[in-house]
Amino acid sequence: MINTSEIAPDVYRISVFVPEINLQFNHFLIKDDEPMLYHAGLKHMFPLLLEAVSKIISPSQIRWIGFSHFEVDECGALNDWLQVAPNSKAVCSEAGAIVNMNDFSSRPVLPMQDNSILKTGKHSYRFIRTPHLPHGWDAGVMFEETNKTLLCSDLFHQNGDVVNLTDKDILSAHKSSMLEFEKGPLMAYTPYSHNTPILLNSLAELQPKTLATMHGSSFHGDCRKALIDLNDVMQEIWGRNDVLT
Numbered sequence: 328m329i330n331t332s333e334i335a336p337d338v339y340r341i342s343v344f345v346p347e348i349n350l351q352f353n354h355f356l357i358k359d360d361e362p363m364l365y366h367a368g369l370k371h372m373f374p375l376l377l378e379a380v381s382k383i384i385s386p387s388q389i390r391w392i393g394f395s396h397f398e399v400d401e402c403g404a405l406n407d408w409l410q411v412a413p414n415s416k417a418v419c420s421e422a423g424a425i426v427n428m429n430d431f432s433s434r435p436v437l438p439m440q441d442n443s444i445l446k447t448g449k450h451s452y453r454f455i456r457t458p459h460l461p462h463g464w465d466a467g468v469m470f471e472e473t474n475k476t477l478l479c480s481d482l483f484h485q486n487g488d489v490v491n492l493t494d495k496d497i498l499s500a501h502k503s504s505m506l507e508f509e510k511g512p513l514m515a516y517t518p519y520s521h522n523t524p525i526l527l528n529s530l531a532e533l534q535p536k537t538l539a540t541m542h543g544s545s546f547h548g549d550c551r552k553a554l555i556d557l558n559d560v561m562q563e564i565w566g567r568n569d570v571l572t
């Protein structure tokens with residue numbers, strides 16, 4: 328049910344598969360002088376994640392807790408982590424800090440401006456503001472520049488208990504997962520707008536080596552092309568002009 332793997336040097340993917348909803352929830356721990364946990368995870372998963380993290384580092388050493396947008400799988404257990412790691416701090420977009428974190432987080436957070444850098448030792452993270460991509464006013468992603476790992480949250484979401492890391496196509500699995508969601512209550516996963524291709528192109532320009540996805544396999548391959556092609560899939564599913572019913 329829980330599966331930990333190193334998908335890039337010092338980047339650990341801690342994956343919890345929930346068979347009832349056929350979905351993986353992936354959390355990324357990046358070892359460094361100031362360790363980063365990206366995705367605090369669901370509150371009810373906290374004990375499981377704490378145990379998994381403690382096999383890699385002492386959880387009290389976590390310094391940064393990052394996430395893309397305000398949603399329980401991204402940051403539900405934030406305050407539990409802040410409690411076990413007394414020197415830790417959440418890091419998110421400025422909008423996220425203003426709109427949610429100044430109330431939700433039990434300690435002050437670090438709001439990051441677009442394109443600003445956070446250094447944690449040998450790793451450095453570039454924050455990229457991506458409002459409404461994958462969703463949420465406050466959304467952003469972090470690009471770990473040392474390994475060129477893009478912590479891309481829900482982008483490339485794939486259902487199922489899939490492999491940790493692949494260099495094979497993940498876009499068709501993403502497309503079929505989203506088409507499956509379109510048939511039910513989880514329809515309209517991402518709002519498609521004129522900004523969507525602009526933001527995806529700016530992420531492609533970073534030329535990541537690895538895409539660290541929250542749901543599904545991480546991808547190690549031509550990430551630039553995958554991000555450009557992702558726009559076609561998103562436009563096809565959500566870019567129509569017809570009214571949602």
Ligand SMILES: [Fe+2]
Nearest residue numbers: 398461462481
């Ligand atoms: Fe999300």
Ligand SMILES: [Fe+2]
Nearest residue numbers: 400480481541
């Ligand atoms: Fe998610």
